[in-house]
Amino acid sequence: MSKVIIACQTISDELNLAMRATGCSYPVIRMASDYHMDPNLLRAKLQEEIDKLTDFQDVLLAYGCCGNGLVGLKASTAGLIIPRTEDCISMVLSRPGEKFERLKRTYFLTRGWLQGSKSIAAEYEHACERYGEARARKLFKFMLKNYNYLMVIDTGAYPLADCLSKAEELAGNTGLEVVVSKGSVWLLQKLLTGPYDEDFSVIPRGGTVNSSHFGMAGAAPAHQAI
Amino acid sequence: MKDWGEKEKELIKYVEQLDEENVLKLADELLNAGMDPLYLLDLVNEGMNRVGKLYESKDYYIADLIMAGLIFKQVLGLDKMIAQFQVGQINKIGKVLLGTVKGDIHDIGKDIFRGMLEANGFDVMDLGVDVPKEMFLKKYEEYAPHILGLSGVLTTTVDTMKEVVDAFVQAGVRDKVRIIAGGNHLTAEACRYIGADGFASDASVGVKICKEWMSCAGGQGAIHHG
Numbered sequence: 001m002s003k004v005i006i007a008c009q010t011i012s013d014e015l016n017l018a019m020r021a022t023g024c025s026y027p028v029i030r031m032a033s034d035y036h037m038d039p040n041l042l043r044a045k046l047q048e049e050i051d052k053l054t055d056f057q058d059v060l061l062a063y064g065c066c067g068n069g070l071v072g073l074k075a076s077t078a079g080l081i082i083p084r085t086e087d088c089i090s091m092v093l094s095r096p097g098e099k100f101e102r103l104k105r106t107y108f109l110t111r112g113w114l115q116g117s118k119s120i121a122a123e124y125e126h127a128c129e130r131y132g133e134a135r136a137r138k139l140f141k142f143m144l145k146n147y148n149y150l151m152v153i154d155t156g157a158y159p160l161a162d163c164l165s166k167a168e169e170l171a172g173n174t175g176l177e178v179v180v181s182k183g184s185v186w187l188l189q190k191l192l193t194g195p196y197d198e199d200f201s202v203i204p205r206g207g208t209v210n211s212s213h214f215g216m217a218g219a220a221p222a223h224q225a226i
Numbered sequence: 227m228k229d230w231g232e233k234e235k236e237l238i239k240y241v242e243q244l245d246e247e248n249v250l251k252l253a254d255e256l257l258n259a260g261m262d263p264l265y266l267l268d269l270v271n272e273g274m275n276r277v278g279k280l281y282e283s284k285d286y287y288i289a290d291l292i293m294a295g296l297i298f299k300q301v302l303g304l305d306k307m308i309a310q311f312q313v314g315q316i317n318k319i320g321k322v323l324l325g326t327v328k329g330d331i332h333d334i335g336k337d338i339f340r341g342m343l344e345a346n347g348f349d350v351m352d353l354g355v356d357v358p359k360e361m362f363l364k365k366y367e368e369y370a371p372h373i374l375g376l377s378g379v380l381t382t383t384v385d386t387m388k389e390v391v392d393a394f395v396q397a398g399v400r401d402k403v404r405i406i407a408g409g410n411h412l413t414a415e416a417c418r419y420i421g422a423d424g425f426a427s428d429a430s431v432g433v434k435i436c437k438e439w440m441s442c443a444g445g446q447g448a449i450h451h452g
Contacts, residue, residue: 034284037410038282038410039410039411064381065381066381067379067380067381067410067411068381068384068411068412068413068416069411071413072413086380086381086382087380087381102329102380104331104356105331118284118287118288122287123287123288123289124289126287126289126290127287127289130244130289130290131289131293136289139289139292139293139296140289142292142296143288143289143292143334146331146332146333146355146356147331211384211416211419214381
């Protein structure tokens with residue numbers, strides 16, 4: 001076997017679509033979404049998985065830089081191939097060859113993001129249970145004071161209707177406006193098929209991921225794990 | 227000093243449990259019974275630290291952190307606390323200019339940091355979110371802070387924070403201010419790259435660093451990495 005995929009559960013739907021579209025059948029190790037809240041923990045958990053691998057030439061990491069959670073990873077058992085992107089938002093909203101500009105005052109959602117145990121929906125439910133609905137609304141008004149929009153990204157990888165109705169309910173409770181934007185799984189598909197051009201960083205076995213592998217902090221010396 | 231016995235533990239526990247009503251009731255009772263407001267604040271701080279740990283261990287949600295911040299603010303708003311801090315106006319231990327850097331609107335950590343700085347005797351000017359480097363410089367000239375606090379969550383803020391520090395270098399004022407970077411994506415290497423004097427991914431650690439800097443009486447000291 002030559003390649004294995006390690007992917008965040010958050011983009012499970014999108015990875016499944018990309019695999020179907022490309023006929024890819026590499027084994028997939030799926031990691032809990034919650035690690036993204038703690039980049040150090042994410043790095044440690046990913047390293048654990050990489051260290052356990054045997055007989056693979058390359059690991060395809062279905063991640064972005066993810067709060068520097070991937071910076072510092074060692075290609076201990078196989079080469080690492082990583083999309084040069086900031087996080088899963090830029091991964092599904094960017095377009096080939098274009099610089100990604102993050103929309104301001106916007107909270108992003110897909111079905112995968114809603115399903116996380118610490119998703120905004122889970123947060124709201126928890127707040128309602130603990131503090132009652134009126135207080136929860138006040139807390140969320142405060143929490144989301146810098147946001148105007150709740151953007152549902154239609155990646156084509158899941159039925160939009162369910163996600164949209166949950167988003168509308170959430171928006172009603174938090175005073176945000178729902179917008180829908182078309183996303184894409186082109187970068188994930190390219191991760192599965194190659195070519196591994198400027199959209200990816202390839203870290204040979206024995207190497208270490210650094211920030212320049214994500215096209216950020218380009219001027220930093222290679223030894224700096226930014 | 228008067229022995230407050232179990233009441234101290236009770237207050238810490240109420241804060242930890244985010245029991246708003248009982249925190250305020252007991253804090254008021256203790257202040258009226260003669261507890262030093264600064265000592266009471268230490269107890270509330272201890273409760274806040276426990277809330278932070280419960281968040282790290284995934285038992286608490288972001289909404290709970292916000293609730294903790296609101297409770298903290300209300301304690302500071304009790305009559306005897308206001309009296310203490312009005313008297314303390316002339317004895318502020320330092321001035322901090324704070325903001326979330328351009329391109330990012332996350333501010334939950336920043337707001338907690340600000341609250342804790344104020345509770346610890348700092349005068350804080352908070353510029354809010356998405357703050358361009360020019361604004362940091364302009365307000366620096368007006369406010370002449372001892373410390374500049376740069377906050378951010380997104381991975382790309384490492385570069386944005388560096389741009390702010392570089393702007394201070396170009397303006398010839400970098401050596402006149404200590405700079406602390408805040409965010410859970412930061413590492414010692416990122417801090418060096420940014421050119422900050424210290425960093426923290428935890429508000430209480432950030433406050434500790436700022437207090438240490440001020441106790442150096444504005445002199446040149448070692449770089450602190452929380």
